[in-house]
Amino acid sequence: MGTPKRQPNPIISSSLSEAAASSVLDGLDAGFTIDEIAPDTGPKIRGEAKFSQEGLDNLVNLSNKGGPIPGQSLTRDSEDPYPWETPPEFSNPREALDDIVGSIMQPEAMKNIVSALAQGGAVADIGTAILYAKFNEGKITPDVMMMLAEPVMYTIMAIGEEANIKYNIEGNDLDEFDEEDNKEEFDNKVNEFRNVLTDIKKGATKNIEPSKIDSNVVPESILAQVKEKGPEIKSLLSKGEE
Amino acid sequence: MGLFKKLKKAFKKVTSAVKKVVKKVVKGVKKVVKKVSSSKILKALAIAAAVVVTGGAALGAMGATTGAGLFGSAAAAGGTGFAGWMTGTAASLTSTALGSALATPFTMLGTGLGKAALALGVPAISNAAPLTAAQTAAAGVTLPSTIPGASTANVATGMNLPTTIPGASTAASGATVGTGVAGVPGITVGSAGSGTLASNVTAGMSAAQASTTAGLQSGSLTASSIASGAAPQASWFARHPRLTAAGISVGSTVGTALVQGAVGQYIAGDPEQQGSMAGAAVEGGEYLDPLKVYAAQQGINTDSIYQNMMYGNQDPSSQYGNQLYQQQTFGVA
Numbered sequence: 001m002g003t004p005k006r007q008p009n010p011i012i013s014s015s016l017s018e019a020a021a022s023s024v025l026d027g028l029d030a031g032f033t034i035d036e037i038a039p040d041t042g043p044k045i046r047g048e049a050k051f052s053q054e055g056l057d058n059l060v061n062l063s064n065k066g067g068p069i070p071g072q073s074l075t076r077d078s079e080d081p082y083p084w085e086t087p088p089e090f091s092n093p094r095e096a097l098d099d100i101v102g103s104i105m106q107p108e109a110m111k112n113i114v115s116a117l118a119q120g121g122a123v124a125d126i127g128t129a130i131l132y133a134k135f136n137e138g139k140i141t142p143d144v145m146m147m148l149a150e151p152v153m154y155t156i157m158a159i160g161e162e163a164n165i166k167y168n169i170e171g172n173d174l175d176e177f178d179e180e181d182n183k184e185e186f187d188n189k190v191n192e193f194r195n196v197l198t199d200i201k202k203g204a205t206k207n208i209e210p211s212k213i214d215s216n217v218v219p220e221s222i223l224a225q226v227k228e229k230g231p232e233i234k235s236l237l238s239k240g241e242e
Numbered sequence: 243m244g245l246f247k248k249l250k251k252a253f254k255k256v257t258s259a260v261k262k263v264v265k266k267v268v269k270g271v272k273k274v275v276k277k278v279s280s281s282k283i284l285k286a287l288a289i290a291a292a293v294v295v296t297g298g299a300a301l302g303a304m305g306a307t308t309g310a311g312l313f314g315s316a317a318a319a320g321g322t323g324f325a326g327w328m329t330g331t332a333a334s335l336t337s338t339a340l341g342s343a344l345a346t347p348f349t350m351l352g353t354g355l356g357k358a359a360l361a362l363g364v365p366a367i368s369n370a371a372p373l374t375a376a377q378t379a380a381a382g383v384t385l386p387s388t389i390p391g392a393s394t395a396n397v398a399t400g401m402n403l404p405t406t407i408p409g410a411s412t413a414a415s416g417a418t419v420g421t422g423v424a425g426v427p428g429i430t431v432g433s434a435g436s437g438t439l440a441s442n443v444t445a446g447m448s449a450a451q452a453s454t455t456a457g458l459q460s461g462s463l464t465a466s467s468i469a470s471g472a473a474p475q476a477s478w479f480a481r482h483p484r485l486t487a488a489g490i491s492v493g494s495t496v497g498t499a500l501v502q503g504a505v506g507q508y509i510a511g512d513p514e515q516q517g518s519m520a521g522a523a524v525e526g527g528e529y530l531d532p533l534k535v536y537a538a539q540q541g542i543n544t545d546s547i548y549q550n551m552m553y554g555n556q557d558p559s560s561q562y563g564n565q566l567y568q569q570q571t572f573g574v575a
Contacts, residue, residue, distance in 0.1 A: 004327050008327060008328055008555055010532040010554070010555060011554035011556060012532050012533055012536045012553070012554035012555075012556040013536075013553055014551065014552055014553070015263065015553070016291050017260075017263045017264060017266075017267045017287070017291070018553075019290075019291070019294050019553035019554045020267070020287045020290040020291035020294060020553075021267045021270060021271055021287060021290075023290040023293070023294060023554075023555075024286045024287060024290050025274060027290075027327065027328070028274075028275060030327070032324050032327070034275055034278050034282060034283075034286060036323075036324060037286045037289065037290070037324045038282055038283075038285035038286035067247075068244065093551050097295070097551075101295060105296075124257035124258075124260070128257060131253075132253070142245075142252075145249075145253070146253070146256050147551050148551075149253065149256045149260060150256075151291070151295045151551075151553075154291035154292060155291075155292055155295055155296070157284075157291070157292075158289060158291065158292030161289065166281070169261050169264065170258065173261075177265075177268065177280035177281050177284060178279075178280070178281065180280060
């Protein structure tokens with residue numbers, strides 16, 4: 001374990017992603033290696049989404065039940081409102097986040113989250129379900145729900161990392177980062193090849209002098225024309241005159 | 243469109259945006275950290291984000307599988323490892339401008355006192371502790387480890403006692419000599435003459451010899467204490483009470499006058515400069531802390547700053563969160 005060279009720099013941001021990135025870069029700058037920040041814990045469990053006919057049938061049945069009739073909510077007794085129609089328990093996002101993360105960290109909840117991630121559940125879907133449930137319980141407002149999407153998603157991602165699962169973030173994007181890495185690597189190699197080819201081409205053509213060319217290889221009449229025209233000679237592939 | 247459908251759509255947008263941001267941040271970090279896979283950076287980001295959200299304690303609650311203080315309970319306790327480093331409360335306190343500003347004057351004060359003492363030629367002498375050999379040597383005092391010839395057997399030689407005491411005889415005094423002077427060799431029982439026995443015994447001695455003899459007689463001075471060397475010497479200040487008192491008096495008078503003058507000038511401000519802030523209204527480090535600078539840049543009212551979600555080690559609510567998550571929520575092996 002490396003000893004950090006200095007204390008952490010002050011970091012503050014309205015975006016958790018930005019704050020996390022700054023913290024990682026700050027840690028690297030202070031002397032931590034990436035392996036110390038994110039240690040390797042062996043091969044990951046692939047949380048691949050699998051098609052389930054039963055699940056699809058359930059979804060279809062639910063959507064066939066239909067939505068509420070327009071104006072249905074207005075027919076409800078005002079003395080007996082739904083929880084989300086009452087003032088929320090937490091109007092403060094920080095307090096709401098503490099409550100939600102506290103409930104996520106419970107052993108039973110964590111077990112279910114890990115199981116869902118391992119079976120192909122996406123981080124965004126799990127986060128949505130958690131926050132939506134809190135809204136339904138009347139704990140938070142829709143605005144707070146939107147504000148907490150990012151921290152809750154990151155908390156679920158951290159649980160997935162701790163459980164050593166290769167999880168989906170949204171939909172079925174398990175290998176998205178790896179594919180991007182591969183594409184980037186391929187592009188880099190192609191660029192490298194092009195650069196090498198250009199260098200070879202430049203090096204080969206630079207040393208050619210008409211006087212040194214063997215007359216047995218190129219007829220003298222052609223060489224004479226080359227000497228006569230010199231720079232006027234254009235490549236067959238060059239842009240023609242318009 | 244109903245409320246729930248709107249919420250669903252909005253949430254879909256938010257989660258997609260979060261994913262985009264995650265990808266963008268991973269790419270951004272990857273540009274800095276070369277030859278590291280994106281999934282590794284994603285892991286580092288997830289860990290750092292969880293530490294930021296929960297103050298590192300959530301990772302401790304997860305079960306401490308990776309050990310080495312990274313995710314473990316050490317992280318929650320502000321121990322070693324990346325998480326511990328990120329959440330080190332003492333570090334974050336001293337790293338602030340205010341913490342440094344508070345620490346500096348006290349350091350200077352301590353140094354100043356030390357310098358003054360050295361200037362007086364007092365090499366860190368404490369009244370409580372006895373002098374060490376090094377301290378006495380530095381002060382120019384050389385104490386013998388033993389007094390030559392000081393033993394019960396030949397105390398007379400070592401102390402240069404007179405072999406006979408003039409006029410000391412038991413016959414003249416009529417008193418019984420023997421019990422009191424049995425331990426003092428060289429005293430012959432003859433004519434005691436006038437005066438007490440003690441005065442007669444010490445009559446021919448120097449002041450130091452007389453003091454030692456009196457000590458031997460009273461029992462406060464034993465042979466072992468003589469052999470082990472001198473009694474601890476009092477400090478320089480104790481030995482020079484008048485000079486010390488005078489120094490303290492002069493120092494306090496001058497110091498008080500200086501402080502009074504400085505404070506008066508500080509409160510009054512500079513009358514020459516128009517438009518300057520009034521005395522004692524100096525813009526301190528408090529107004530320059532990262533949170534307030536950030537709030538000012540983002541147009542956030544600091545009165546309602548608690549309502550704004552902010553992240554990072556300078557966000558006060560994250561410190562509040564650190565305390566909240568000190569409790570253990572999951573069994574740690």
